[in-house]
Amino acid sequence: MLEAKELTKQYKGLRAVADYSVRIKQGEIRGLIGPNGAGKTTTFNLLTSLVKSTSGTIYFEGKDITGIRPDQIAEMGICRTFQNIRLFKNLTVLENVLIATQINKNYNFLSVLLSLPSFLKEEKRLINYSLEILETMGLLYAKDIKARNLPYGQQRKLEIARALAVKPKLLLLDEPAAGMNPKESLELMELIRLLRGKFKLTILLIEHDMKFVMNLCEQIQVLSYGMLIAEGTAEEIRNNPEVISAYLGRAAEGA
Numbered sequence: 001m002l003e004a005k006e007l008t009k010q011y012k013g014l015r016a017v018a019d020y021s022v023r024i025k026q027g028e029i030r031g032l033i034g035p036n037g038a039g040k041t042t043t044f045n046l047l048t049s050l051v052k053s054t055s056g057t058i059y060f061e062g063k064d065i066t067g068i069r070p071d072q073i074a075e076m077g078i079c080r081t082f083q084n085i086r087l088f089k090n091l092t093v094l095e096n097v098l099i100a101t102q103i104n105k106n107y108n109f110l111s112v113l114l115s116l117p118s119f120l121k122e123e124k125r126l127i128n129y130s131l132e133i134l135e136t137m138g139l140l141y142a143k144d145i146k147a148r149n150l151p152y153g154q155q156r157k158l159e160i161a162r163a164l165a166v167k168p169k170l171l172l173l174d175e176p177a178a179g180m181n182p183k184e185s186l187e188l189m190e191l192i193r194l195l196r197g198k199f200k201l202t203i204l205l206i207e208h209d210m211k212f213v214m215n216l217c218e219q220i221q222v223l224s225y226g227m228l229i230a231e232g233t234a235e236e237i238r239n240n241p242e243v244i245s246a247y248l249g250r251a252a253e254g255a
């Protein structure tokens with residue numbers, strides 16, 4: 001589904017990501033971990049074209065998508081959430097999802113202007129689809145609440161709901177469990193498994209919560225100082241001395 005070959009991002013004197021490669025199969029849940037500043041978010045930014053790579057190639061479903069615009073990436077089926085929540089805080093939960101569905105809209109300007117039946121029908125379809133997503137995410141109860149009034153953990157779930165509204169094939173989640181309590185993050189783990197089946201998703205996620213990553217991801221990659229230092233199952237990663245020393249080294253630096 002996704003293949004990146006030797007992606008590199010150079011910022012003046014710093015290589016934020018160096019020769020990152022990955023191959024992700026359809027339906028897989030893949031984890032990307034590493035100490036603070038290892039290059040995880042930059043990797044997401046490269047894969048979604050938010051940041052232009054210095055070198056390297058990205059293929060999605062066999063097509064070379066290197067350097068295409070972020071909106072084209074979304075239209076092709078790659079969507080993401082952000083580490084710092086990006087919601088329309090003054091809009092309701094339903095409106096937040098509804099706006100995200102607009103990428104899949106099936107009506108033209110004239111039908112909107114004249115409120116033609118085709119527009120009204122399409123609008124109803126998108127509302128129903130948004131409600132279905134909210135129900136799956138356990139957020140239906142909050143559909144009329146302003147996003148800013150949702151508890152933090154629920155705002156994170158709303159971010160995922162917005163990404164789902166774009167009908168992604170590949171979903172990139174940047175620290176989905178950040179700020180969640182252990183019960184919430186356990187529930188989120190189950191929910192992500194359910195979403196993969198229900199929406200036929202392939203998932204790549206960044207997460208600092210090791211229990212979350214180890215339990216959820218079939219394969220895990222580890223970055224340190226922009227370089228891929230390990231790749232394997234949770235068991236292999238847990239016992240990899242290079243991974244342990246990368247984390248301990250950063251801890252000793254106070255990172």
Ligand SMILES: Nc1ncnc2c1ncn2[C@@H]1O[C@H](COP(=O)(O)OP(=O)(O)OP(=O)(O)O)[C@@H](O)[C@H]1O
Pocket residue numbers: 011014015016034035036037038039040041042043083
């Ligand atoms: N726009 C930029 N200009 C210069 N340096 C940058 C820029 N963006 C990121 N960096 C640097 O690139 C490195 C990787 O940053 P990145 O945010 O990708 O790490 P990360 O693994 O996601 O970290 P964290 O776990 O703290 O979110 C860091 O040293 C960071 O300071």
